[in-house]
Amino acid sequence: DQQVKQNSPSLSVQEGRISILNCDYTNSMFDYFLWYKKYPAEGPTFLISISSIKDKNEDGRFTVFLNKSAKHLSLHIVPSQPGDSAVYFCAAKNQGGKLIFGQGTELSVKP
Amino acid sequence: GAVVSQHPSWVICKSGTSVKIECRSLDFQATTMFWYRQFPKQSLMLMATSNEGSKATYEQGVEKDKFLINHASLTLSTLTVTSAHPEDSSFYICSVPGRANYGYTFGSGTRLTVV
Numbered sequence: 001d002q003q004v005k006q007n008s009p010s011l012s013v014q015e016g017r018i019s020i021l022n023c024d025y026t027n028s029m030f031d032y033f034l035w036y037k038k039y040p041a042e043g044p045t046f047l048i049s050i051s052s053i054k055d056k057n058e059d060g061r062f063t064v065f066l067n068k069s070a071k072h073l074s075l076h077i078v079p080s081q082p083g084d085s086a087v088y089f090c091a092a093k094n095q096g097g098k099l100i101f102g103q104g105t106e107l108s109v110k111p
Numbered sequence: 112g113a114v115v116s117q118h119p120s121w122v123i124c125k126s127g128t129s130v131k132i133e134c135r136s137l138d139f140q141a142t143t144m145f146w147y148r149q150f151p152k153q154s155l156m157l158m159a160t161s162n163e164g165s166k167a168t169y170e171q172g173v174e175k176d177k178f179l180i181n182h183a184s185l186t187l188s189t190l191t192v193t194s195a196h197p198e199d200s201s202f203y204i205c206s207v208p209g210r211a212n213y214g215y216t217f218g219s220g221t222r223l224t225v226v
Contacts, residue, residue, distance in 0.1 A: 034215070043117070043204050043217035044155070089155065097143065097208060099215055101155040 023090035113139035117218025134205030
């Protein structure tokens with residue numbers, strides 16, 4: 001039972017344009033949602049999070065949107081830079097404190 | 112978030128041997144740590160929750176006798192893969208909840224290859 005889903009395994013974007021990464025979830029009891037950036041053979045690096053009671057959180061070039069009715073969240077990166085190329089994971093925190101991860105989306109930002 | 116150190120970063124071992132992976136929280140006393148496993152091109156799968164001073168709790172389908180977890184202090188959790196087999200080859204990562212309830216910090220991961 002995949003509670004957190006990232007349906008796009010890859011995304012290619014031109015430098016300077018917007019990258020939009022999507023994530024869907026099934027459990028309405030998740031209380032926090034997080035985005036992580038990961039390079040091969042390294043641990044994930046925290047990017048940005050959002051509480052389930054909010055619908056938007058912004059931090060520099062990164063903005064996360066949460067649509068609770070649709071059980072959908074998205075990460076917007078603007079402007080995209082080549083250094084943003086990595087695998088992005090969304091994660092949801094359940095009330096037991098565990099993080100449940102999506103499958104990841106590999107972002108490639110081309111110069 | 113916390114500063115997390117994980118060792119070793121990679122290890123190659125023979126089938127049937129055991130391997131110990133350490134996860135240290137350097138600046139935060141962690142009563143709880145989490146262990147994940149990632150197969151190539153796949154998601155991070157939660158294996159178990161490490162609890163300081165008590166038994167770990169394992170996710171469904173994870174063999175507790177194979178993946179021994181010890182959380183002897185507030186700064187150290189260890190994962191021991193016992194009698195390793197090639198199918199145990201994977202990337203193992205630990206995680207420490209930070210001061211904020213959502214600031215989870217991950218270790219750098221351990222690439223285990225069993226030959």
